[in-house]
Amino acid sequence: MTFWIRRIAFYLVTLWAAVSLNFLLPRILPGDPVAIMLGKLRRGGRQLSQETVDAVTALLGGDRGSSLWDQYLAYWGRMLHGDLGISSTRYPTPVGELIGQALPWTVTLVGAATIISFVLGIIGGAWVGWFRGTWVDQLVPITTFLQSIPYFWLALVLVAVFSVQLGLLPIIGAYDVFEYPMGPDWSLPFFGSVFVHALLPAATIVISSVGGWLLGMRNMMVQTMAEDYVLTAEAKGLRPSRIRSAYAARNASIPSLAGFGIALGFVVAGSIVTEQVFSYPGIGKLMIQAVQGLDYALMQGVFLVITLTVLAANFLIDLLYGFIDPRVRRNG
Template identity: 75%
Template sequence: MAFYLRRTAFYAVTVWAAVSLNFLLPRLLPGDPAAIMIGKLRRASGGRPLSPEVIASINAVLGPPKGTSLWEQYLIYWGRLLHGDLGISSTRYPARVVDLIAAALPWTVVLVGTATVLSFVLGIVAGAWVGWRRGTWLDHLVPVTTVLQSIPYFWLALVLVAVLAVQLGMFPIVGGYDVFDFPAGPEASWAFLVSAFTHAILPAVTIVISSVGGWLLGMRNMMVATMSEDYVVTAQAKGLRPSRVRSRYAARNAAIPSLAGFGIALGFVVAGSIVTEQVFSYPGVGRLMIQAVSGLDYSLMQGVFLVITLTVLAANFVMDLLYGLIDPRVRTHA
């Protein structure tokens, strides 16, 4: 029980620190969302001055309340945050940041989440088999997948687009779905799902190819180390079936460190694959983040960073608790 209380207290303090930094960092940067919006409107109007009413309205919506100190702004920020209010986007005014993130989040979770799970399963299964059959031709899979992992994301994505999408026409080039009028009735939902699935294949393949090598190499090395443990040698000396020794004794224990890494990887699913989403113009959180940074949309940047940070912390917290259940030694030494 003491282990779980310590971990809960640690993550509670970490969440407070992350939210506080998310509040302070944009205020340390030059300018503010209201000033940026006023500058954009002035440029759009050809340099003509804006009326005091328009400036007052923009400051009321995007700027801090007049006469409030930093501490008062901090308390207001926490109050809005607890009510689910992340502010108004200056680049997509008057859209709320919560609505923009909610619209992009499902695309990223489905694409990056599915690709992460696939790469993890493929890497763990292949790594366990390669480690079990070490010294055979299967060891050649390790340098092949390592080379694929070292290839930059954007280069691999561009190659897949050029070959499979442009030259062969097997997949769509960009976007998350086809922009056309879907048929009326129940067929519309099915047509949309088919279109979204088709558009997600190339980005998902890019992520899987680029990440499966790390899982395979880590699992292979842990499998080789586990094969020399006393309990595995004893199981083999008892005459147990090789498949039982491989799955119940070797692979089961060798996969524990990879499970911790998988929890962290799941936390970063919400961040999306920024380069992949940008190359494929995929409507996910990663592309939304790039648009926020390029447009100096502080409210949107704050919202995206906060969602990513809290998700990563939540994933680590859950994995810490599960790790304590899987490996009791963690509870005694923590």
């Protein structure tokens, strides 16, 4: 019970610190973010309601006759009600709506690519570790080399080969905008278009990240195979396939769960470079647009969503660790 209480308390404190930092950042920036954002919103002679002005002030601060503590309480109140403010670059669209539109694309693309990369890396690492010293060990330097290639360069190479030279796959977008000019219609042909457009971005993420999982699993596999319980299983005459799967690979994969939890948490952050290269309408591309347009409310909203997702993923992994390995509960 002590383990669970400590974990919950730790993540609650971390959540409070993250939200508080999100509140303070625009207030410690040089200049007046409130004036900047209100000026952007008033471009073209737009008339802003008092509610919009108050919302921007509550999110970004400013000298509006209220103390910092009152602004902090008002900020928490708006966060708890899901009010992330109004985007200045896409006025009058709420920040929450923009994030809601981009989030499914990122979760589907980056989430699926991360899971595929993890599964391939764990299976490949277990196989390479079991047959260490043979020709299969050559997979390690090959995948490590692919991992060292910059995302944007690999993405451009894939585009040049499969889109420009061979003409097999589309270059940009999440679906064919000419075929579906009114947006997603959730039909079977539409999902086919989404799948085809996701192939190159997903391949970029998988190729760039599978090497890390494979190398880590391979090293843990070699270390685990030297443990006494594996040697005992071999001495008992158990089948090699059973020793590999039930004894060696199962225990060697446990440390990778922590990294997988962090990777899943950062799925929401998207693969910023990949989404930018392929003009994929995810959170990563939205974040770049927010920074380029000095859209403080949108930057705050994206940062908050990413932080909450990372904390939630790590919390779930901590709970899973507690169930898998009792030593964690005793030492935690």
